[in-house]
Amino acid sequence: xxxxxxxxxxxxxxxxxxxxxxxxxxxxxxxxxxxxxxxxxxxxxxxxxxxxxxxxxxxxxxxxxxxxxxxxxxxxxxxxxxxxxxxxxxxxxxxxxxxxxxxxxxxxxxxxxxxx
Amino acid sequence: xxxxxxxxxxxxxxxxxxxxxxxxxxxxxxxxxxxxxxxxxxxxxxxxxxxxxxxxxxxxxxxxxxxxxxxxxxxxxxxxxxxxxxxxxxxxxxxxxxxxxxxxxxxxxxxxxx
Numbered sequence: 001x002x003x004x005x006x007x008x009x010x011x012x013x014x015x016x017x018x019x020x021x022x023x024x025x026x027x028x029x030x031x032x033x034x035x036x037x038x039x040x041x042x043x044x045x046x047x048x049x050x051x052x053x054x055x056x057x058x059x060x061x062x063x064x065x066x067x068x069x070x071x072x073x074x075x076x077x078x079x080x081x082x083x084x085x086x087x088x089x090x091x092x093x094x095x096x097x098x099x100x101x102x103x104x105x106x107x108x109x110x111x112x113x114x115x116x
Numbered sequence: 117x118x119x120x121x122x123x124x125x126x127x128x129x130x131x132x133x134x135x136x137x138x139x140x141x142x143x144x145x146x147x148x149x150x151x152x153x154x155x156x157x158x159x160x161x162x163x164x165x166x167x168x169x170x171x172x173x174x175x176x177x178x179x180x181x182x183x184x185x186x187x188x189x190x191x192x193x194x195x196x197x198x199x200x201x202x203x204x205x206x207x208x209x210x211x212x213x214x215x216x217x218x219x220x221x222x223x224x225x226x227x228x229x230x
Contacts, residue, residue: 034218043120043207043221044159090158103172104219106158 002027004093006107013081014115021076021110023091032094033074034104035065039087047089050074061085081114088112118142120222122208128228134196137225141189141210147171149219150183150193151207159207165191166213198229 004025013019025031035047048059055067065076076089091107121140129135141148146167151159162181164172167188176183180199185191195202205226209219 036221043122043223044209046218046220049218092158103161103164106160108156108158 002093002095002105004091004105004107006089006091006110008110009108010111010113012113012115015083016080019078019081019085019112019114021089021091021112022073023075023107024071024073025091025093025105026072027093027095027105029096030069031096033065033067034092034094035059035063035074035076036090036092037087038090038109044090047076081112083114083116086112086114120208120210120220122206122222122225124225125223126226126228128230129198131200131229132197134194135198135227136195137193137206137208137227139191139193139208139222141191141208142220144212145210145220146188146213147211148185148191149209149211150191151209153205153207153224155204162193195227198227200229203227203229 006023011021033050036044037047038044047063048057048065050057050067058064063078065074067074088109088111090109092104094104123138127135148165150162152162153159162176163183165185168185181195183193205224207221207224209221211217211219
């Protein structure tokens with residue numbers, strides 16, 4: 001079965017330190033990959049996506065993600081964390097065989113806490 | 117551009133009552149999605165519309181949930197009758213017809229069934 005795994009329920013980092021939120025996937029072919037962020041009491045916001053090309057993609061708020069085909073991973077990174085980055089982060093994958101159905105497969109989310 | 121609008125933001129009902137949620141997508145977005153997000157979990161797709169046609173409703177509990185998008189723009193999601201396990205945040209999202217494009221989400225409606 002196709003799936004997305006976010007192995008860490010929670011990540012804690014100190015402000016100013018680099019952060020990584022991990023995502024691995026198990027789908028056929030070369031899927032489209034997405035990261036979304038959810039701040040408290042707000043809807044999901046798109047951060048970045050990987051479709052093709054350079055394995056390192058840059059997104060909103062200084063975030064970037066690295067696609068690793070051999071490890072089927074798409075880890076979210078930021079060189080210097082801010083307290084305001086504290087939120088829930090979701091990885092999502094759209095298999096290429098989804099056709100007209102753009103159904104995303106979602107991870108369970110990782111809660112990021114950035115400590116001042 | 118204006119974002120995805122949803123109302124109400126919060127709703128508290130008793131079990132066996134009915135409730136309806138409304139969503140207005142981003143202008144020009146042909147695809148509209150309804151998700152259910154239970155606390156501590158990722159979003160679960162309930163139904164996907166392409167214009168006013170249903171593309172995927174495989175995870176919609178059709179005995180109690182219904183949704184429509186009559187004019188291919190805004191949409192309503194209804195639950196009748198509600199159960200305690202329906203307590204969740206209901207998210208609406210939209211995207212353009214381009215397959216590479218991401219989904220844009222509304223703020224959600226937090227439903228509490230008592």
